[in-house]
Amino acid sequence: MKKFIFLAVAGLFSAIALQAQTRTAEAGFRSENDSFLAQGSDRYYTNGFFLYYNKALDTAGIKNKNxxxxxxxxxxxxxIYNAQSGRLPSVDYVDRPIAGYLYLGASLNMLYKDESNIKLTGRLGVVGPAAGGYPIQKFIHKTFGFYELNTWQYQIRNDVEINLSAEANKLLARASWIDVTLSxxxxxxxxxxxxxxxPMLRLGNFNQLxxxxxxxxxxxxxxxxxxxxKHELFFYYKPMANVVAYDATIQGSLFKDHPVAGTQEITLDKKPFIFSNQFGVSYASNRIVLDLGVFVQTRDTKQMVKSTHQWGSIGLLYRFN
Structure with a gap:
C-alpha cells in the first residue's frame, strides 16, 4: 500500500513538473526605432510598435502526422515613416513619403517535422491620418524633449488596406552549433x-524550426x-533580396489619383528591388523569449538622399500555460 501511495504521489509530481514545462501561450511586444542604434537619426522607417498573442493548438487529431x-x-x-527628417526647411526636402500604418492581424503557423513551415497571415489596416502616426510621434518627441515636427501635413491620405501574406522556411543543413535555413x-x-x-544562418544553441x-x-x-x-541562445544573420510591386506608404492608395485633391499629400516612386540585412541575438527560456536585432536596408524610394537606412529592434514575450 505504501509503495502504491509513493508511486501515485511520484506520478502526480512528475505530471505537474511536465505540465510546468508546457507553455501553450505567450504574449508580448516588439519595439523598433532608429534611435536604438544611437546614431542621432530620425528618418525613413523611424518607429514601430507591435503587440502579440500566440496560442499553440493541439495537433493530435490532425490526419497529417508530419x-x-x-x-x-x-x-x-x-x-511610422518620416522623410529624411521630421523637421525640414521646405517641402523640397521630402525624399520619402510621410505615413502612418496601423493594422490588426491574425495568423496560422503550420510547422512540420522535416523542419519546414508555412505561416499564413491576414491583416486589416489603414494608412493615413487615421493610423495615428502624427500624434504618436508628437507625443514621443514632446516626452523626450526632441525637436518639433513640421512635415505631417504632407502625409499619405487615409486608405483601408487588406493584405494577405505567406512566410516559409526550410532547413538546408545543420551541424551541432550552426545551421542554415532558406527563408x-x-x-x-x-x-x-x-x-x-x-538564407538564415544561426550560430549557438538553437532548437528545431x-x-x-x-x-x-x-x-x-x-x-x-x-x-x-531547454534554453535557446544563438546569433543569427538573415540577408534578403526583396521585390516590391506596391507599397501604400510610398505610393498611397492603389485606387486613387495622387496627390489627393485638396491636400498637400506627397507620394513618390518606389524602388522595385530592395536588399535588406537582419542580424541579432535570440534567447528563449521556460518563461521568457527575447530577441534583439538590427536591420539595415537599401533605399525604398528613388528620391531618397541616403543610400541605406537602419533601425534596432527589441522583442519580448512571456510564456504561460
Whole structure:
C-alpha cells in the first residue's frame, strides 16, 4: 500500500513538473526605432510598435502526422515613416513619403517535422491620418524633449488596406552549433504586394524550426520533451533580396489619383528591388523569449538622399500555460 501511495504521489509530481514545462501561450511586444542604434537619426522607417498573442493548438487529431506544431497568432501593430527628417526647411526636402500604418492581424503557423513551415497571415489596416502616426510621434518627441515636427501635413491620405501574406522556411543543413535555413515570404493586397527570399544562418544553441524563436513557434502544446536545448541562445544573420510591386506608404492608395485633391499629400516612386540585412541575438527560456536585432536596408524610394537606412529592434514575450 505504501509503495502504491509513493508511486501515485511520484506520478502526480512528475505530471505537474511536465505540465510546468508546457507553455501553450505567450504574449508580448516588439519595439523598433532608429534611435536604438544611437546614431542621432530620425528618418525613413523611424518607429514601430507591435503587440502579440500566440496560442499553440493541439495537433493530435490532425490526419497529417508530419505536423509537429501549430500556432495561432494575433497581432496589433503600428509603423511610422518620416522623410529624411521630421523637421525640414521646405517641402523640397521630402525624399520619402510621410505615413502612418496601423493594422490588426491574425495568423496560422503550420510547422512540420522535416523542419519546414508555412505561416499564413491576414491583416486589416489603414494608412493615413487615421493610423495615428502624427500624434504618436508628437507625443514621443514632446516626452523626450526632441525637436518639433513640421512635415505631417504632407502625409499619405487615409486608405483601408487588406493584405494577405505567406512566410516559409526550410532547413538546408545543420551541424551541432550552426545551421542554415532558406527563408522567403510573399505579400498580396492593396497595401503591400511583393516577395523576398534569402538564407538564415544561426550560430549557438538553437532548437528545431518547429519550436524556435526563429519561426515564432516557442509556444507549443507538447512542452520541451522534443527540444534540442531547454534554453535557446544563438546569433543569427538573415540577408534578403526583396521585390516590391506596391507599397501604400510610398505610393498611397492603389485606387486613387495622387496627390489627393485638396491636400498637400506627397507620394513618390518606389524602388522595385530592395536588399535588406537582419542580424541579432535570440534567447528563449521556460518563461521568457527575447530577441534583439538590427536591420539595415537599401533605399525604398528613388528620391531618397541616403543610400541605406537602419533601425534596432527589441522583442519580448512571456510564456504561460
Amino acid at each position: 505536423i509537429a506544431n501549430k500556432v495561432f497568432g494575433l497581432e496589433l501593430g503600428q509603423k 522567403g515570404y510573399a505579400n498580396l493586397g492593396n497595401g503591400f504586394t511583393g516577395a523576398g527570399a534569402g 518547429f519550436q524556435s524563436v526563429s519561426t515564432q513557434s516557442t509556444a507549443s502544446y507538447y512542452g520541451d520533451t522534443r527540444l534540442l536545448h
